[in-house]
Amino acid sequence: MTSTITPYEDGPLIVRGDFELRTPDGTPIAPGRATIALCRCGRSAIKPFCDGTHKVINFRAGADRDTPKPR
Amino acid sequence: MVESGDRRYGPAPLPQPRGPVSAALHDALTSAPHDLPADLASEFDGVDPIDNEDLQLTLFLCYELHYRGWRGVDDRWEWQPSLIALRSRAEAVFEVAVRALAGPQPPLLDGRMASALAAAVAADDGPALSAYLQQRATHEQFREFVMHRSIYHLREADPHSWALPRLGGPAKAALVEIQVDEYGGGRLDRMHAELFRVTLERLGLDNGYGAYLDAVPAVTLAGNNLMSLFGLHRRLRGALLGHLAAYEMTSSLPNRRYGRGLRRLGLDKAATRFYDEHVEADAVHEQIAAHDMCGGLVRVEPHLAADVLFGASAALALDRLFAAWTLDSWQAGRSSLRPRGPGAPITLHVDEPHRATGSETASLMTGLAC
Ligand code: FES
Numbered sequence A: 001m002t003s004t005i006t007p008y009e010d011g012p013l014i015v016r017g018d019f020e021l022r023t024p025d026g027t028p029i030a031p032g033r034a035t036i037a038l039c040r041c042g043r044s045a046i047k048p049f050c051d052g053t054h055k056v057i058n059f060r061a062g063a064d065r066d067t068p069k070p071r
Numbered sequence B: 001m002v003e004s005g006d007r008r009y010g011p012a013p014l015p016q017p018r019g020p021v022s023a024a025l026h027d028a029l030t031s032a033p034h035d036l037p038a039d040l041a042s043e044f045d046g047v048d049p050i051d052n053e054d055l056q057l058t059l060f061l062c063y064e065l066h067y068r069g070w071r072g073v074d075d076r077w078e079w080q081p082s083l084i085a086l087r088s089r090a091e092a093v094f095e096v097a098v099r100a101l102a103g104p105q106p107p108l109l110d111g112r113m114a115s116a117l118a119a120a121v122a123a124d125d126g127p128a129l130s131a132y133l134q135q136r137a138t139h140e141q142f143r144e145f146v147m148h149r150s151i152y153h154l155r156e157a158d159p160h161s162w163a164l165p166r167l168g169g170p171a172k173a174a175l176v177e178i179q180v181d182e183y184g185g186g187r188l189d190r191m192h193a194e195l196f197r198v199t200l201e202r203l204g205l206d207n208g209y210g211a212y213l214d215a216v217p218a219v220t221l222a223g224n225n226l227m228s229l230f231g232l233h234r235r236l237r238g239a240l241l242g243h244l245a246a247y248e249m250t251s252s253l254p255n256r257r258y259g260r261g262l263r264r265l266g267l268d269k270a271a272t273r274f275y276d277e278h279v280e281a282d283a284v285h286e287q288i289a290a291h292d293m294c295g296g297l298v299r300v301e302p303h304l305a306a307d308v309l310f311g312a313s314a315a316l317a318l319d320r321l322f323a324a325w326t327l328d329s330w331q332a333g334r335s336s337l338r339p340r341g342p343g344a345p346i347t348l349h350v351d352e353p354h355r356a357t358g359s360e361t362a363s364l365m366t367g368l369a370c
């Protein structure tokens, strides 16, 4: 099973490949399509999927690992 | 001349002419391919092409030959040289007007294609058609909106598929990833055009391919002709991808509003599925379109960056005109469709549409499912 998860700048996580989406008790969540977008701004009305709300709330996030500034 | 037995899939019924050129072309199309009068296109000198019914229908008549074709029309017309010559003249006038409307494109900073597209979309202060459809439209007005959109949605994704053989590399892979979803992953009942057919049926509308061509005004034809123009010219492949990106990037939020509008009017889940599906699908497509497809294109062909932005701006500009036309008609108590019967003049007035204010803009955009 190979899959990739890619953070897109200021937007969702895009998941591709051979994956299975499940609730904590193991019930499958239908992905609806081969490539999906998972909300990472927390404000989508159709979580776990992205619905574009991140644009309305001006969500900002990089596309790589965030490195906290040293204090 | 192969006639399909199923009107849902085309060929389209030949629409009524709207002026001297479309009348001459319409007449010619009903007989075997032959040369059109050479000076036909001179009628288009000096017209404003975007709201010119005769020019837009002429272009549509030429272009449809490359899609599903016209019922009763010889398929060999598709490449008849004098028809192509007429099309080229009309296209030249149309392209100049669209470039003027789209305006100059800003230079790309550090090859950041996706941010430039996002900025173009964010700056788009179109009239609040989606908000109106969500909150106020009557059943009849929603039906009108769906009739306008049927011209595109019944062949949804097709114009952009013309980019496929013209691309290689990352942009092609990204376009395929989007188009596979548009075409329902190859399953008929999931194809977006088929989902739209269900919406038409639920609203009691004709689900035939091209059924509403006589009803829609020049501004609606122009939006469709723009995609065909970009799709049929390899030199405009950058604009074609930019156009698709703009559609994908202005889709999720308005489609949520369309779905809510239909639910407010008491329509069921089957009727709203097309819009509900686009909220989710286009949230995926917009990322792929901006970053992987347009970003991928300009990594390989950096000189196409301005074309990509032109295509996006053109898509947004024509959609603004459509929204203004529709809302103006409704606010004046008129139908946004053409009056039935021949010869009724239609003038498009495009200045100062009802604007959404700053922060509202993102959620009020006109928005096309794609
Ligand atoms: S990341 Fe898109 S809605 Fe949250």
Ligand SMILES: [Fe+2]
Pocket: B182, B248, B281, B282, B285, B369, B370
């Ligand atoms: Fe889409």
Ligand SMILES: [Fe+2]
Pocket: B156, B182, B192, B278, B369, B370
């Ligand atoms: Fe679609």
